[in-house]
Amino acid sequence: MHSITPASDAPPPSRVVRVLGGLSVTCAGVRLVVPPGSRRLLAHLALHPAGVDRRAAAGILWPAVGDGRAAGNLRSALWRLQQVGCPLVEAEQTVLRLRDDVEVDLRHLEAWATRVLAGAPEPADLAVDPGPIAQLELLPGWYDDWLLAARERLQLRLLHALEALSRLLREAGRPAAAVEAVHVAVLAEPLRESGQRALIEAHQAAGDWVAARRQYDAFRRMLRREVGVEPSAELTAVATAHG
Structure with a gap:
């Protein structure tokens, strides 16, 4: 992804979620182990920067079980995700989203594509x-x-x-x-x-x-x-x- 992100003097992000080529999370340069039961929740949140409704997310991620079981699975996945040693998720009563300071590689790629498709690229966009x-x-x-x-x-x-x-x-x-x-x-x-x-x-x-x-x-x-x-x-x- 370094070839897509324009050069910058800003310090590297401390929390990065990657979904291109596979799921991974780094915090302060250290790769974290994401619990198996939380991987799908983390990926789903990475694909929805505006956040997701808790009930809808539970139904989407666990469609083969009832609403009660799906909600329980979501709570368990969220709890495990909060134990990885690096805050990633902002949990509200009805909405879940990644924290604002968590970067997602997909968003850099989407932003590059948006600029190029609009015919308004930055100089670095043409050097990828x-x-x-x-x-x-x-x-x-x-x-x-x-x-x-x-x-x-x-x-x-x-x-x-x-x-x-x-x-x-x-x-x-x-x-x-x-x-x-x-x-x-x-x-x-x-x-x-x-x-x-x-x-x-x-x-x-x-x-x-x-x-x-x-x-x-x-x-x-x-x-x-x-x-x-x-x-x-x-x-x-x-x-x-x-x-």
């Missing part, structure tokens, strides 16, 4: 390594229903952001970096026409018209083979244009 971004996965190996939609949304958002990053790099006069940024997105989802178009345009911006046409021809063959359709007329027009 696109490879690690494309490989980021939200809590891999977890298959809870409440998590699957969030993981899919994040993956789609990252693909959009990498395509937008490529366009911004082209506009900044860095076509080679633009090719690299969108290439990792195309490798992740080769049938997305928006990614293929961004890659073709990046090749063209770099003056490599042969690579641009080769990319289009390869995409056309793959689309015919896998889906049985042709590329859009708009993409064909872009790919067959001449510099």
Whole structure:
């Protein structure tokens, strides 16, 4: 995540919850052991910075048991989480949330994507390594229903952001970096026409018209083979244009 967070003179955060690539917690640089029964609660709170309703969270995290048992499981998970030796959760009567001084890696990534997609990046946003971004996965190996939609949304958002990053790099006069940024997105989802178009345009911006046409021809063959359709007329027009 260091490549996504802009450089700063501020001291490193004392409490960090990471959900990208797996769940982990560090406090003052020391990695904490999160009790097994509290891991899902901590992850759920990390995904909801505004906080969650206690009753709703209990039902989401323990859907296979009754309301009373789910509420008991939530209380137990919360109590164990409060015994890890580092305050992480702010518990109100009806709402649970992570404390304001707890940083979550996902929020840095979301903020980066928001700036890039809005076309208003900070200078450091254009210097990130696109490879690690494309490989980021939200809590891999977890298959809870409440998590699957969030993981899919994040993956789609990252693909959009990498395509937008490529366009911004082209506009900044860095076509080679633009090719690299969108290439990792195309490798992740080769049938997305928006990614293929961004890659073709990046090749063209770099003056490599042969690579641009080769990319289009390869995409056309793959689309015919896998889906049985042709590329859009708009993409064909872009790919067959001449510099």
